[in-house]
Amino acid sequence: xxxxxxxxxxxxxxxxxxxxxxxxxxxxxxxxxxxxxxxxxxxxxxxxxxxxxxxxxxxxxxxxxxxxxxxxxxxxxxxxxxxxxxxxxxxxxxxxxxxxxxxxxxxxxxxxxxxx
Amino acid sequence: xxxxxxxxxxxxxxxxxxxxxxxxxxxxxxxxxxxxxxxxxxxxxxxxxxxxxxxxxxxxxxxxxxxxxxxxxxxxxxxxxxxxxxxxxxxxxxxxxxxxxxxxxxxxxxxxxxxx
Numbered sequence: 001x002x003x004x005x006x007x008x009x010x011x012x013x014x015x016x017x018x019x020x021x022x023x024x025x026x027x028x029x030x031x032x033x034x035x036x037x038x039x040x041x042x043x044x045x046x047x048x049x050x051x052x053x054x055x056x057x058x059x060x061x062x063x064x065x066x067x068x069x070x071x072x073x074x075x076x077x078x079x080x081x082x083x084x085x086x087x088x089x090x091x092x093x094x095x096x097x098x099x100x101x102x103x104x105x106x107x108x109x110x111x112x113x114x115x116x
Numbered sequence: 117x118x119x120x121x122x123x124x125x126x127x128x129x130x131x132x133x134x135x136x137x138x139x140x141x142x143x144x145x146x147x148x149x150x151x152x153x154x155x156x157x158x159x160x161x162x163x164x165x166x167x168x169x170x171x172x173x174x175x176x177x178x179x180x181x182x183x184x185x186x187x188x189x190x191x192x193x194x195x196x197x198x199x200x201x202x203x204x205x206x207x208x209x210x211x212x213x214x215x216x217x218x219x220x221x222x223x224x225x226x227x228x229x230x231x232x
Contacts, residue, residue, distance in 0.1 A: 008156075032219050034219075034221070036223075041226075042225060042226070043224050043225045043226050044206070044223045045223070046220060046221075046222055089158065091158075091159075097164060097166070098166065098172050099147075099166025100166060100211075101149070101164055101166050101210060102147075102210065103174075104159075104161075105158065106158030106160075107158050108157065108158050
């Protein structure tokens with residue numbers, strides 16, 4: 001899996017299988033996490049988020065799991081499709097900026113390749 | 117892309133020339149951010165804005181300035197472009213209606229800038 005700031009690993013899965021993408025975060029005080037999907041040549045697309053008062057959150061075909069004990073985040077994609085091929089990266093909210101906006105720290109991502 | 121446009125989408129310029137990138141949103145979001153994305157790095161914050169004429173520096177602000185004269189527009193200027201500023205630049209917005217929406221950042225399609 002990835003750790004915020006490290007190189008880009010690749011995950012290859014067969015179409016129809018489930019995918020699990022991992023992320024290790026560094027700040028134990030972080031209270032908000034986001035998963036993004038980025039296709040080649042496009043901007044990051046919001047997938048799902050989770051707050052630190054939750055362990056699990058489900059969306060459409062995606063589930064995010066948060067393990068605060070080991071500072072680990074995972075994204076599960078059910079029944080992976082060719083359209084899921086992209087780079088996935090996590091982001092953690094590390095501080096509140098002047099004026100109330102948020103500073104996010106982003107991982108470099110995991111390349112998901114879906115094989116037919 | 118959540119009602120966010122960036123212009124230009126691609127630009128090639130020469131070292132020493134000024135460059136301005138534009139981010140335009142139709143969502144009336146309060147917060148706007150400029151990031152750069154480089155291989156081997158996660159997205160890094162350049163500058164952000166928390167309101168009209170309210171801006172502050174991010175972690176990689178040297179060589180960049182910003183302006184926000186209207187809610188919908190956030191401009192990023194490279195006063196004198198250098199080759200190290202060759203990158204893909206993304207704008208993000210946050211802060212829709214309701215307090216919980218503030219945390220989620222939505223990204224534009226990006227501008228690929230090459231400085232020769």
